[in-house]
Structure formats: structure tokens, C-alpha cells
Amino acid sequence: MRSSADSMSILAACDRYANMKFLADAMLGKLAKWLRMLGYDTVYIPDADDDDLVRIAIREDRILLTRDTLLCARRMVRRRCVFVDWGTTGEQVRQVMRDLDLKLSRDSLFTRCCVCNGEIVPIDKAEIADRVPPYVYKTQSEFGYCANCDKIYWRGTHVEHVLKALSPD
Numbered sequence: 001m002r003s004s005a006d007s008m009s010i011l012a013a014c015d016r017y018a019n020m021k022f023l024a025d026a027m028l029g030k031l032a033k034w035l036r037m038l039g040y041d042t043v044y045i046p047d048a049d050d051d052d053l054v055r056i057a058i059r060e061d062r063i064l065l066t067r068d069t070l071l072c073a074r075r076m077v078r079r080r081c082v083f084v085d086w087g088t089t090g091e092q093v094r095q096v097m098r099d100l101d102l103k104l105s106r107d108s109l110f111t112r113c114c115v116c117n118g119e120i121v122p123i124d125k126a127e128i129a130d131r132v133p134p135y136v137y138k139t140q141s142e143f144g145y146c147a148n149c150d151k152i153y154w155r156g157t158h159v160e161h162v163l164k165a166l167s168p169d
């Protein structure tokens with residue numbers, strides 16, 4: 001599962017390596033959230049069954065992330081599947097990045113909504129003055145909103161928190 005040859009075949013199966021997209025199984029909701037924070041388009045449908053997951057992974061050209069060895073072994077998704085080890089969410093994120101040779105990009109952090117997977121669009125600070133706590137408004141300069149669910153984001157401390165959680169102990 002972890003050999004570089006396998007990683008290469010996974011990469012080959014993915015049309016756009018730079019824009020790698022994911023699909024997380026029901027066990028991996030937190031991992032999905034984290035991958036979104038890193039800027040990866042990650043679909044998470046907790047009630048999808050195995051057949052649904054296989055269908056969506058192929059149709060939408062996504063890498064399937066799963067804790068299910070049988071699902072991983074299915075011929076249709078074998079080459080676009082990562083078996084995620086048991087561990088903390090931080091460890092799981094690091095494993096996925098290592099297995100797929102992904103590099104952490106500061107610029108990609110918080111470009112995608114961790115709640116709904118929508119794209120975060122930059123917004124002028126003045127426009128959200130009444131939608132964030134006064135302290136945040138005073139101390140932060142870059143803001144964005146989710147084009148899908150309208151949640152407001154600011155980079156600031158979130159970015160440091162994510163980078164710290166992902167740096168090896």
C-alpha cells in the first residue's frame with residue numbers, strides 16, 4: 001500500500017495531480033474537514049454506501065480515502081484508493097500527504113470551507129464588519145466567505161494552528 005510504485009499508479013489515475021480531489025468514507029469525517037482546511041476539494045457523505053462511494057470516486061475523478069480494506073481492494077477503485085491507518089486526525093492527514101506526495105501549501109490553506117467544501121472567496125473587510133467579533137475585525141486583515149454556505153473565514157491564527165498540528169512531533 002505504501003510503496004512508491006503504488007503512489008505513482010494512484011497519481012497516474014488522477015487526471016489533475018495539482019488539483020487532487022478526495023472522497024472520504026463515513027469513518028473519516030474529521031480527516032475530510034482537515035483536507036478542506038488545506039484547500040483540497042473533499043466530498044464527505046456519511047450515509048453513502050460502498051457502491052455510492054465507488055461510483056462518485058470514478059465519476060468525479062476523486063481519490064477514495066477509506067478505513068475499509070475490502071472497499072480498497074475493489075478492482076474499480078484499487079488504483080485511486082488510499083487505505084487510511086488508525087490514528088489521530090493529524091497523523092491521518094500526514095499519512096495521506098506522504099502516500100500521495102502532497103506538499104503543504106500556505107497559499108492553499110483556507111481556500112475551501114471546512115463545513116461544506118464550498119470555495120472561500122476573498123471579501124473586503126468593510127463588508128463583513130458586523131459579522132465577525134470586534135477583536136477579530138480589529139486584528140485581522142484578510143477575510144473570505146464561503147460561496148456556498150456564506151460562513152466567514154479569516155486566516156490569522158487558524159493557519160498557524162493547522163501548520164503546528166501538521167508539523168511532525
Ligand SMILES: [Zn+2]
Nearest residue numbers: 113116146149
Ligand atoms: Zn461553506
